[in-house]
Amino acid sequence: MSEFDQLYREVILDHYKNPRGHGVMEDPDAEAEGQNPLCGDEVSIYVAFGEDGDTIDEVMFSGRGCAISQAATSMLTEMIKGRKASEVAEMPKEELLEEIGIPLTPVRLKCAILGLTTLKVALHKGRGTPLPAGLAELDELELK
Amino acid sequence: MAVAAQTKLDARKLRADFPIFEQLSHGKPLAFLDSAASSQKPRQVLEAMDHFYETSYANVHRGVYELAERATEALELAREKTRAFVNAPDVREIIFLRNATEAINLVAYAWGLNNLGPGDVVLVTELEHHSNYVPWQFIAGKTGADFRMLPLDDLGELRLDLLDETVAGGTLKVVAAGLVSNSLGTVNPVEKLAQWGHERGAIVVCDAAQGAPHRKLDVQALGADFVAVSGHKLCGPSGIGFLWGRADLLESMDPFLTGGHMIHKVGFDGTSWGELPHKFEAGTAPMAEAVGLGAAIDYVSAAGLDAIEQHEHELAAYALDQLAELPWVTTYGPPPERRAGIVSFNVEDIHPHDVAQVLDLEGVAIRAGHHCCQPLMQKLGVVATNRASFYLYTVEDEIDQLVNGLHRVKQVFA
Numbered sequence: 001m002s003e004f005d006q007l008y009r010e011v012i013l014d015h016y017k018n019p020r021g022h023g024v025m026e027d028p029d030a031e032a033e034g035q036n037p038l039c040g041d042e043v044s045i046y047v048a049f050g051e052d053g054d055t056i057d058e059v060m061f062s063g064r065g066c067a068i069s070q071a072a073t074s075m076l077t078e079m080i081k082g083r084k085a086s087e088v089a090e091m092p093k094e095e096l097l098e099e100i101g102i103p104l105t106p107v108r109l110k111c112a113i114l115g116l117t118t119l120k121v122a123l124h125k126g127r128g129t130p131l132p133a134g135l136a137e138l139d140e141l142e143l144k
Numbered sequence: 145m146a147v148a149a150q151t152k153l154d155a156r157k158l159r160a161d162f163p164i165f166e167q168l169s170h171g172k173p174l175a176f177l178d179s180a181a182s183s184q185k186p187r188q189v190l191e192a193m194d195h196f197y198e199t200s201y202a203n204v205h206r207g208v209y210e211l212a213e214r215a216t217e218a219l220e221l222a223r224e225k226t227r228a229f230v231n232a233p234d235v236r237e238i239i240f241l242r243n244a245t246e247a248i249n250l251v252a253y254a255w256g257l258n259n260l261g262p263g264d265v266v267l268v269t270e271l272e273h274h275s276n277y278v279p280w281q282f283i284a285g286k287t288g289a290d291f292r293m294l295p296l297d298d299l300g301e302l303r304l305d306l307l308d309e310t311v312a313g314g315t316l317k318v319v320a321a322g323l324v325s326n327s328l329g330t331v332n333p334v335e336k337l338a339q340w341g342h343e344r345g346a347i348v349v350c351d352a353a354q355g356a357p358h359r360k361l362d363v364q365a366l367g368a369d370f371v372a373v374s375g376h377k378l379c380g381p382s383g384i385g386f387l388w389g390r391a392d393l394l395e396s397m398d399p400f401l402t403g404g405h406m407i408h409k410v411g412f413d414g415t416s417w418g419e420l421p422h423k424f425e426a427g428t429a430p431m432a433e434a435v436g437l438g439a440a441i442d443y444v445s446a447a448g449l450d451a452i453e454q455h456e457h458e459l460a461a462y463a464l465d466q467l468a469e470l471p472w473v474t475t476y477g478p479p480p481e482r483r484a485g486i487v488s489f490n491v492e493d494i495h496p497h498d499v500a501q502v503l504d505l506e507g508v509a510i511r512a513g514h515h516c517c518q519p520l521m522q523k524l525g526v527v528a529t530n531r532a533s534f535y536l537y538t539v540e541d542e543i544d545q546l547v548n549g550l551h552r553v554k555q556v557f558a
Contacts, residue, residue, distance in 0.1 A: 003170060004502075007505070008556060013557070016557070039496075039527070040514075040527025065495055066495035066497040067494075067498045067557065068498075107497075111497065
């Protein structure tokens with residue numbers, strides 16, 4: 001496989017061009033906004049929980065930025081639908097990176113995990129649990 | 145006596161002096177279009193530094209043995225070359241520092257802390273690199289001075305017509321402006337700003353990091369009080385730059401960093417400072433780096449600063465022409481006749497990081513981001529741009545490689 005194909009796998013480009021779960025959700029149970037001020041990537045994530053208040057029934061995102069940040073967030077929405085929020089809030093970033101499946105430099109790694117970090121903030125906020133200290137490793141991201 | 149016609153620069157010949165171009169990048173010739181961030185180094189500079197380490201290395205100034213004397217001579221020779229390079233009146237006015245950022249911080253701290261207060265105005269421009277923006281913002285904040293910005297017009301040129309209005313209601317104390325914008329390539333009328341600033345009693349600080357490597361710089365003609373330059377953008381090594389400042393101002397200022405070498409006499413009750421330039425050069429100097437800077441100055445001077453300026457001007461015009469053929473590319477900044485060898489652009493709907501990443505795979509190195517100019521990016525209404533920048537070793541083939549790469553970018557993300 002060429003370097004090019006490794007970096008911009010067909011699946012990445014597909015998610016970038018046809019993002020899944022793209023849009024703004026009315027009255028979400030949880031939401032958060034993340035920004036990487038260094039490159040200007042932005043995502044907002046919206047989550048609706050099931051009756052148990054834990055199952056992720058619906059997840060949507062809006063945003064703009066580079067292909068990696070937007071495709072990774074799109075892939076993330078597919079990965080987490082139907083799963084328990086309590087479990088997803090602790091998801092190691094490696095799980096997402098494996099799904100993305102391309103070699104990432106430190107700069108692009110920040111792009112790739114912007115969506116996941118923002119999602120974790122949304123889930124903790126929505127469920128009223130404290131933000132884990134680990135999120136601070138992404139100190140260059142602005143989260144609200 | 146007839147004046148010899150300006151020799152045109154032979155970029156292809158100069159390029160052979162730069163070992164970095166002997167490699168392929170992702171299997172393709174390296175198109176290095178990021179010289180505004182840092183320039184590549186010619187063999188002559190690398191050899192001068194090696195030679196210094198191999199034959200003349202010892203700590204300068206204090207030793208009484210032969211090696212120390214030789215090292216001191218080498219350092220002071222580099223200082224004299226630097227003085228001549230910017231046509232400073234006095235070699236004591238050349239302060240060796242790490243880079244232009246440190247040089248501007250020196251002025252902001254050592255002059256600003258003692259001379260600024262409430263009611264005073266520090267004026268920067270919307271074009272400034274963070275290096276000539278953040279130190280002033282910080283010191284203005286510490287002293288209670290007012291930090292203001294001179295706006296740009298839509299072409300990215302300074303609104304000189306708004307100068308008086310911008311500083312109204314305060315006492316102008318500092319005018320800080322870059323010679324050439326690292327983002328847009330705008331060449332600023334620093335002479336005019338200096339004259340205007342001096343009429344109002346302000347000091348004028350010029351960030352020439354992006355100017356000095358690319359066009360003739362005469363600090364006496366420029367009229368600023370302080371001029372900051374980085375060596376690494378000038379074919380020199382990283383870790384060395386310099387501040388030129390007017391001797392009377394430098395003499396009146398407190399030191400910036402204190403410690404070894406910068407003293408006259410140290411006692412229990414206090415310390416007196418050394419003479420210029422030593423007063424501002426605390427600690428062991430970047431000696432080999434200074435030697436490298438001297439060699440770099442020799443190198444670019446031999447190529448000819450006017451020839452370099454003309455060469456980059458032609459490349460910028462060529463690049464702007466080629467990019468104008470691509471309707472999905474937007475370029476920023478002034479027309480080619482008023483810009484240096486820097487072209488910032490965006491590709492419709494494609495983030496600069498994606499553009500730069502695909503270009504990298506095509507062997508093309510450009511910069512993508514805010515170029516340490518976040519206030520300017522806000523003004524342009526973008527989060528980032530792509531930037532191609534040129535130097536004396538840049539050839540048109542590299543711009544063609546960029547344009548071909550952009551077609552590939554478009555094809556991938558369309």
